Amino acid sequence: MKQVVQAASGGAVRVVDVPVPVIGPTEVLVATVATIVSAGTERAVTTLARSGLLTKARARPDLVRKVAEKARTDGLIPAARSVRDRLGADVPLGYSGCGRVVEVGSAVDRIRPGDLVATGGAGRANHAEFQAVPGLLCARVPGGVDPGAAAFATIGSIALHGLRLAEVGPGAKVVVVGLGLVGQLAARLALASGCDVAGIDLADLPLVTAEASGVRALRESGEATTAAVRAWSRGRGADAVLICAAGRSAEPVMRATALARDRAQLVVVGDVGLGLLRAPFYDKELTLRFARSYGPGRYERGYEEWGVDYPAGQVRWTEGRNQEAVLDLLAADRLRVDDLVTHAFPIDAAPRAYEIVATRSEPYLGIRFDYPASAASERVGSERVGSERVGSAVAGAALAHSAGPTRDRSVSPRPRVPRQRSAPAGRRGSRVGWIGAGTFSGSVLLPAFRAAGFDQLVTxxxxxxxSARAFADRHGFAGAVAGADAVLDDDDVDVVVIATPHATHADLAARALERGRHVWCEKPLALSLDELNRVEKAAATGGGVLVVGYNRRFSPAVTAARAALADRDGPLTLSYRIAAGPVPADHWYNDRVQGGRLLGEVCHFVDTCAALAGSEVDTVTALAGREAELLLAPDVAVTLRHADGSLSAISYSSARPRGVRKEHLEALAGSRHVRIDDYRELVIDGRSTWKGPQDKGHHAAAAAFLRMCRGSDTGVTAELLASSRATLAAADALGAEVPRSPARLGS
Incomplete structure (x- = not known):
């Protein structure tokens, strides 16, 4: 299908060919009829993409801090590789459209195939022939409403939400500063609500268009315009001012203070500067509010991704219900938008539209993209691949608990996993299918696989x-597809690499193994014992090799340390301290569906301790801090007893003091002392025996995996499964809600 994108590194807007998206349970697949360009927002995206690195850094200081932190902890080369990979990505454009429903996720109600719906862009509703849209942001279009008009619904929701925040009603005097597309819609919605509306702008086209709709149109001329507003409002000033302008200057907000009455509402809808003076706000005791996009639910994962609606009695006007309100006004002919379309282009000509937006070579308001009517019937059947919902599988959520006393859980011996069979005839482990096109995949994992000798990148x-199409183009894959099924069912694929969100790992790994594929699965392998048991069974019977991305056991520091400790005369005592650093509140580590930091990262350190001890874990205890629910605790202490009597203590902290490296590991056994400093140095009995750039073992792990796939190396599947089982036992020891066998953890 065709989609409009802007490369993050700059250049012109392009129309690219990408696979038709695969929907999740809470999504709807829509064959697009029309989309509307939100010029202000989309111009900001394309302008930033075309700017230099310094401008990008000034615009996104949060990302600069992340890069600096990565450089400090991982080194300059990995940080530069990560930046390069991010800049190589394509940014999809657009968020407001209309189309026919092709497919409906299992958790979506009130929407059926064939429905005409307005679409919102919180998920993947972009300028594309097909959109995968959150179900709560698909609003059925009433009869009689043209699809081109319905495509305005989401942009209209932005204006409507701003108007709702202004808290005005019939007879109120409302001023709209900035009569671009959102400003025009805000003015018309205010008129439809019974308000008297004045609009202010500098350009002819916006003023003429606004006046034709019944708005009192005023050209911005300073004091004269202020006097006109005061006369119009009987000397009081506006009850509310909606600031729909865009730009770096704070002047539109400051102008609003002069136009407003005492104790009026000022609502910032557009992207404007905020270098404000206090006095005008103080003198009139003005209320300054900011509209967050389409309304309540925006940026909330529960609403947009998981499809959990807010009760109407608690939140009457969500972003989805704002869409419905705009459509109802269109159906009742109380809102008109057809005259706002100044340009219409077929989707193939989208770059021309963005030239107009960027250069302002022609006056414009609404720009519409039209899509071929044959897209749904001709392309979905040939391009749709499978029904796998990558990234949408839902694992059992952990319930909140207060931290209780430490409990230990014995790890019963695992069932014996038969030695891996040699690869089936014709499968020599070199033809790779890759599931997941994230930053880690491109900047860390794929370079390791290339260096190891995986040179046949199939899809x-x-x-x-x-993102798969961009990843394929950037990294040399022969093909790109939507959905994991297309990889799992591809007979040209010998090796499946799984680098998707954590909640999908076990299902994808089991299905790939059941098909006889060799599998590299990024950690964690599973989020519950039921999942782990399924994968273990598939590994034992499928005939393919299974490796989990516990790369530290393959690092030069751990490999040399294991050799040095091989002749020890007693059990080990291991101490592993991790200063992992904090993560933002909206980070996926705080998503219970993805298993939290214990299951998602501490598993690395459990496996490293097991590898150094050379002995499986038989008993686990764990404690969590009190900051969050148990499974999501940012600070965790885990102790392990190994079968040979060795003891490991893992202290995982969300602190990251300046100057402190992330990982520090010490091992004591009799007269032997081993210390690993952040995988940059190995010290044995006080003498530095290895030192170099940080190496956590990714390259060596990939090389070992290739040897296993080709049958020239014995597998470590049993050890990796045992580490996964021990990590789940740690979660159980916390008292977190992780399912386990009622009889024992080992079955």
Missing amino acids: VASAGGR
């Missing part, structure tokens, strides 16, 4: 397809 999959 890469992502849920939406767009």
Whole structure:
């Protein structure tokens, strides 16, 4: 299918061919009829993409801090590689459209195939022939409403939400500063609500268009305009001012203070500067509010991704219900938008539209993209691949608990996993299918696989397809697809690499193994014992090799330390301290569906301790801090007893003091002392025996995996499964809600 994108590194807007997206349970697949360009927002995206690194850094200081932190902890080369990979990505454009429903996720109600719906862009509703849209942001279009008009619904929701924040009603005097597309819609919605509306702008086209709709149009001329507003409002000033302008200057907000009455509402809808003076706000005791996009639910994962609606009695006007309100006003002919369309282009000509937006070579308001009517019937059947919902599988959520006393859980001996069979005839482990096109995949994992000798890159999959297409082009894959099924069912694929969100790992790994594929699965392998048991069974019977991305056991520091400790005369005592650093509140580590930091990262350190001890874990205890629910605790202490009597203590902290490296490991055994400093140095009995750039073992792990796939190396599947089992036992020891066998953890 065709989609409009802007490369993050700059250049012109392009129309690219990408796979049709695969929907999740809470999504709807829509064949697009029309989309509307939100010029202000989209111009900001394309302008930033085309700017230099310094401008990008000034615009996104949060990302600069992340890069600096990565450089400090991992080194300059990995940080530069990560930046390069991010800049190589394509940014999809657009968020407001309309189309026909092709497919409906299992958790979506009130929407059926064939429905005409307005679409919102919180998920993947972009300028594309097919959109995968959150179900709560698909609003059925009432009869009689033209699809081109319905495509305005989401942009209209932005204006409507701003108007709702202004808290005005019939007879109120409302001023709209900035009569671009959102400003025009805000003014018309205010008129439809019974308000008297004045609009202010500098350009002819916006003023003429606004006046034709019944708005009192005023050209901005300073004091004269202020006097006109005061006369119009009987000397009081406006009851509310909606600031729909865009730009770096704070002047539109400061102008609003002069136009407003005492104790009026000022609502910032557009992207404007905020270098404000206090006095005008203080003198009039003005209320300054900021509209967050389409309304309540925006940026909330529960609403947009998981499809959990807010009760109407608690939140009457969500972003989805704002869409419905705009559509109802269109159906009742109380809102008109057809005259706002100044330009219409077929989707193939989208770059021309963005030239107009960037250069302002022609006056414009609404720009519409039209899509071929044959897209749904001709392309979905040939391009749709499978029904796998990459990134949308839902694991059992851990319930909140207060931290209780430490409990230990014995890890019963694992069932014996038969030695891996040699690869089936014709499968020599070199033809790679890659599931997941994230930054880690491109900047860390794929370079390791290339260096190891995996040189036949068959196909890469992502849920939406767009990121897979960009990943394939950037890294040399022969093909790109949407959805994991297209990789799992591809007979040209010998090796499946799984680098998707954590909640999808076990299902994808088991299905790939059941098909006889060799599998590299990034950690964690499973989020519950039921999942782990399924994968273990598939590994034992499928005939393929299974490796989990516990790369530290393959690092030069751990490999040399294991050799040095091989002749020890007693059990080990291991102490592993991790200063992992904090993560933002909206980070996926805080998503219970993805298993939290214990299951998602501490598993690395459990496996490293088991590898150094050379002995499986038989008993686990764990404690969590009190900051969050148990499974999501940012600070965790885990102790392990190994079968040979060795003891490991893992202290995982969300602190990251300046100057402190992330990982520090010490091992004591009799007269032997081993210390690993952040995988940059190995010290044995006080003498530095290895030192170099940080190496956590990714390259060596990939090389070992290739040897296993080709049958020239014995597998470590049993050890990796045992580490996964021990990590789940740690979660159980916390008292977290992780399912386990009622009889024993080992079955």
